[in-house]
Amino acid sequence: QVQLQESGPGLVKPSETLSLTCTVSGGSTSGYYWSWIRRPPGKGLEWIGHMFYSGSTDYNPSLKSRVTISVDTSSNQFSLKVNSVTAADTAVYYCARDVSTFPHYYYMDVWGKGTTVTVSS
């Protein structure tokens, strides 16, 4: 079955760029939207945004100005970049696959285990 695995630096300095990759195994990135979600310490989950394999994107307005999601179908991976990070970006970051029963309404059917990113100097 499809499995997702997040990877990337666990520590990022303030004002720098957080970069994470999600590797898809047991399936293809083609034909799906792919999401990133995060959970700051002591807080609830926050949907960051998603991207269709062919390029269409949608981001949470709270992060839109600092976030880029990209998909690389040749390597079966998708990525997240968050610019100008602060301590508030410290969180467990999850990647997930989006599915829908009706166009434009997506929920996540497969998730990665998450990776912890700490923003600190």
Next chain:
Amino acid sequence: EIVLTQSPGTLSLSPGERATLSCRASQSVSSNYLAWYQQKPGQAPRLLIYGASSRATGIPDRFSGSGSGTDFTLTISRLEPEDFAVYFCQQYGTSPRTFGQGTKVDTK
């Protein structure tokens, strides 16, 4: 954005008992586009229910979802040992998608 409030925060029950978890939305969830997930420590979240009441593939029938509008419920008819976990709801009818803060089901 739609705020989802889950209650109770913690539910202490014994195996074999019935668990009833609530998820209340700050405004009506479009077309009942509400999902429920289970998460255990160190594991990926697992989709249980979508569309408020449809079970995801492979989910046992002891898990059921119900509700509409602003009030939704996840029911576990008889708790199995593997069901002790955190459960969270998520609405996907209005962007941005939002999540409840979770209900922990632990052993009494």
